[in-house]
Amino acid sequence: xxxxxxxxxxxxxxxxxxxxxxxxxxxxxxxxxxxxxxxxxxxxxxxxxxxxxxxxxxxxxxxxxxxxxxxxxxxxxxxxxxxxxxxxxxxxxxxxxxxxxxxxxxxxxxxxxxxxxxxxxxxxxxxxxxxxxxxxxxxxxxxxxxxxxxxxxxxxxxxxxxxxxxxxxxxxxxxxxxxxxxxxxxxxxxxxxxxxxxxxxxxxxxxxxxxxxxxxxxxxxxxxxxxxxxxxxxxxxxxxxxxxxxxxxxxxxxxxxxxxxxxxxxxx
Amino acid sequence: xxxxxxxxxxxxxxxxxxxxxxxxxxxxxxxxxxxxxxxxxxxxxxxxxxxxxxxxxxxxxxxxxxxxxxxxxxxxxxxxxxxxxxxxxxxxxxxxxxxxxxxxxxxxxxxxxxxxxxxxxxxxxxxxxxxxxxxxxxxxxxxxxxxxxxxxxxxxxxxxxxxxxxxxxxxxxxxxxxxxxxxxxxxxxxxxxxxxxxxxxxxxxxxxxxxxxxxxxxxxxxxxxxxxxxxxxxxxxxxxxxxxxxxxxxxxxxxxxxx
Numbered sequence: 001x002x003x004x005x006x007x008x009x010x011x012x013x014x015x016x017x018x019x020x021x022x023x024x025x026x027x028x029x030x031x032x033x034x035x036x037x038x039x040x041x042x043x044x045x046x047x048x049x050x051x052x053x054x055x056x057x058x059x060x061x062x063x064x065x066x067x068x069x070x071x072x073x074x075x076x077x078x079x080x081x082x083x084x085x086x087x088x089x090x091x092x093x094x095x096x097x098x099x100x101x102x103x104x105x106x107x108x109x110x111x112x113x114x115x116x117x118x119x120x121x122x123x124x125x126x127x128x129x130x131x132x133x134x135x136x137x138x139x140x141x142x143x144x145x146x147x148x149x150x151x152x153x154x155x156x157x158x159x160x161x162x163x164x165x166x167x168x169x170x171x172x173x174x175x176x177x178x179x180x181x182x183x184x185x186x187x188x189x190x191x192x193x194x195x196x197x198x199x200x201x202x203x204x205x206x207x208x209x210x211x212x213x214x215x216x217x218x219x220x221x222x223x224x225x226x227x228x229x230x231x232x233x234x235x236x237x238x239x240x241x242x243x244x245x246x247x248x249x250x251x252x253x254x255x256x257x258x259x260x261x262x263x264x265x266x267x268x
Numbered sequence: 269x270x271x272x273x274x275x276x277x278x279x280x281x282x283x284x285x286x287x288x289x290x291x292x293x294x295x296x297x298x299x300x301x302x303x304x305x306x307x308x309x310x311x312x313x314x315x316x317x318x319x320x321x322x323x324x325x326x327x328x329x330x331x332x333x334x335x336x337x338x339x340x341x342x343x344x345x346x347x348x349x350x351x352x353x354x355x356x357x358x359x360x361x362x363x364x365x366x367x368x369x370x371x372x373x374x375x376x377x378x379x380x381x382x383x384x385x386x387x388x389x390x391x392x393x394x395x396x397x398x399x400x401x402x403x404x405x406x407x408x409x410x411x412x413x414x415x416x417x418x419x420x421x422x423x424x425x426x427x428x429x430x431x432x433x434x435x436x437x438x439x440x441x442x443x444x445x446x447x448x449x450x451x452x453x454x455x456x457x458x459x460x461x462x463x464x465x466x467x468x469x470x471x472x473x474x475x476x477x478x479x480x481x482x483x484x485x486x487x488x489x490x491x492x493x494x495x496x497x498x499x500x501x502x503x504x505x506x507x508x509x510x511x512x513x514x515x516x517x518x519x520x521x522x523x524x525x526x527x
Contacts, residue, residue, distance in 0.1 A: 165355075165357065168359070170351070170353075171351065171357050173345050174325055174327070175345070175370070175422060176344075176346070176375060185359075185373070190361075266360055266404070
């Protein structure tokens with residue numbers, strides 16, 4: 001289709017699309033840059049009290065200092081570690097439970113009301129209990145992170161498993177497929193898009209668990225830096241931690257998007 | 269008939285139970301299908317045509333009666349029976365070749381010989397260039413053809429077609445029903461075709477079973493004698509046969525449709 005001579009009109013059309021894309025990008029970057037500049041200027045001119053708002057240049061200075069001393073990477077590393085274990089285990093265990101529920105319709109129905117209530121319950125309310133039971137360290141924080149993401153994973157995956165076209169299953173049955181083959185050949189592959197979207201949601205949920213867990217008990221991690229900064233009224237530290245957290249979340253989200261494009265190439 | 273009986277349906281009745289009551293879907297149905305025949309089943313919508321096919325496939329058990337396929341009692345799906353659905357049910361995440369091999373994969377019988385056969389069938393029926401494409405890249409007609417090849421790959425000697433053309437647009441439907449009719453005859457397959465399209469049934473079938481409203485019983489069995497133009501059998505050509513209208517009207521009256 002690209003070999004055809006391109007009309008004047010089509011060139012103009014492409015040009016318009018490119019312009020629009022560029023304008024969107026410019027506007028996106030401007031919001032960030034203008035926001036940061038305004039913040040910095042407002043703090044320097046004492047329009048706002050930088051003791052409680054901090055300002056970009058101090059945050060940047062603090063960032064360089066933490067980076068040089070190396071303890072930034074220590075804190076970030078611990079939180080990322082807890083988060084990754086949390087969402088991988090939360091997603092994995094959630095999928096396993098969902099498979100169990102798919103396998104046994106009886107138990108799916110029995111457990112349904114419990115799932116609904118657990119899903120509605122704010123899981124962070126369980127964090128103190130978990131930390132007492134599991135221990136006030138990494139393990140407690142990781143289990144908190146898992147708890148936050150597992151229930152919604154079970155529900156989403158179960159719904160997805162159940163949404164497989166009945167005729168697809170009947171088709172496999174006419175070939176003489178076992179229940180395990182039905183699971184492997186159609187139910188799981190059918191649910192890969194849901195798995196990936198669940199994974200995306202779970203990264204965020206797992207961060208909720210990690211930060212709450214670190215607020216409660218930790219001696220290291222991004223959540224620890226935030227709480228510590230708040231307690232000693234060092235807003236530079238709090239703001240820096242929040243920015244780093246935002247950046248890491250964005251990177252992880254991007255990573256999953258790349259994985260998504262790789263895995264779902266049949267969907268293009 | 270000295271031909272071999274492939275299917276024997278013996279006094280089948282089927283009742284569905286739900287919490288709100290029971291529904292009789294099928295009542296006292298018996299018929300035989302002989303080797304190499306295409307038998308059409310027509311009936312008013314919702315009369316239990318698909319239920320009948322599911323019973324013959326061994327997907328559901330009848331309340332009363334039994335079905336023999338190749339002389340054996342059907343209790344569960346068997347590899348002698350191939351089933352085609354209304355929609356092609358190709359797996360979107362598999363290439364056409366992988367889709368076509370699905371049945372063999374389930375039965376654990378993929379080897380060089382069956383691979384070659386799959387490629388050959390795809391080639392013969394015009395899908396050779398698409399074997400590495402995904403279903404969404406194919407037209408509705410091509411997808412249905414791929415679905416047929418998937419069914420043929422496990423070498424069933426009985427094919428059950430459950431309104432296999434009804435999801436296609438009219439032109440595609442005419443073309444693909446013609447093609448699939450010819451493929452079935454060429455591969456010498458015995459087939460049961462459920463349809464609500466009277467013309468399709470007449471043009472494709474050697475015999476047509478007309479069912480009544482629910483609970484479905486056999487109202488009539490018709491053997492269309494068509495003089496197809498040029499003396500060559502082809503479903504689309506046979507629609508031009510002078511007797512076609514007669515059979516159409518006969519079945520239409522028997523279906524007794526009131527809207």
